[in-house]
Amino acid sequence: MLVCIPKVNSSAESLQKDLTQEEIYQKLSEISDYYDVGEELSFDDAEFVKLYAKTSNSPIMPVKTANVSGSNSNSKISANLKESVSSNHGIVNNSFGGNVTTTVTKGTPTKITTKIRHTAYGLVGSGGVGKVQDKTLTASCTYGKSCTLKQTYPYTASVAYSTTYAEATISYSGGALGVTAK
Known part of the structure; x- marks a missing residue:
């Protein structure tokens, strides 16, 4: 899914100026895919997560909800996600x-x-930032025009940062189309 991720400079000022939302999403996905749960992140990856992932800045953080949407199309199929x-x-x-x-x-x-x-990140090892949760919820629907995923997943971990994304894949007789929420 992820190909040719741009090399990221660890300077916070440079990161804020040079990356698009899509590049941030791609880099966070790359970090999520690379590390196992319980594994400490490299210094540069930890700095990137600290800069771009949601932060839990209080011991008890209320529910944070984001409205998401995205769309994509080609000559055979069009879809939206919201x-x-x-x-x-x-x-x-x-x-x-x-x-x-x-x-x-x-x-x-x-x-x-x-x-x-x-994907959630927190303290691991000797005080470094590492991945403490990585879970994907999925709903698959066949031969219909829509598919809804309505689910909540509870877990136990000490979380400092997290990312939550929605995406879809639409398969059709000529191939597949991906849609990512922004």
């Missing part, structure tokens, strides 16, 4: 989830897969 995703972080009890619907507006899908991915 609704909301949320994450809730406490001292050790956490949860994430959402209510996300993918709708095909042109063409005939054979399968729609809607996903919410959540």
Whole structure:
């Protein structure tokens, strides 16, 4: 899924000026994919997560909800993804989830897969930042024009930063189309 991620300069000032939302999403996804749960991040990756992931700046953070949407199309199929995703972080009890619907507006899908991915980071090892949770919730629907994922997943971890994204893949007789929420 991720190809040719731009090399990221660890300077916070440079990161804020030079990266688009898509590049930030790609880099955070690359970091999520690279590390195992419980593994400490490199210095540069930890700095990137600290700069761009949501922060839990109080011991008990209320539910943070974001409305998400995205669309994509080609000559055979068009689709959009919308609704909301949320994450809730406490001292050790956490949860994430959402209510996300993918709708095909042109063409005939054979399968729609809607996903919410959540990655959380906290202290690991001797005080470094590491991945403490990585979970994807998925709903798959066949031969329909829409697919809704409405689910919440609770977990236990000490969370300092997190990312939560929604995306969908629409399969059709000629291939597949991806949609990422922004």
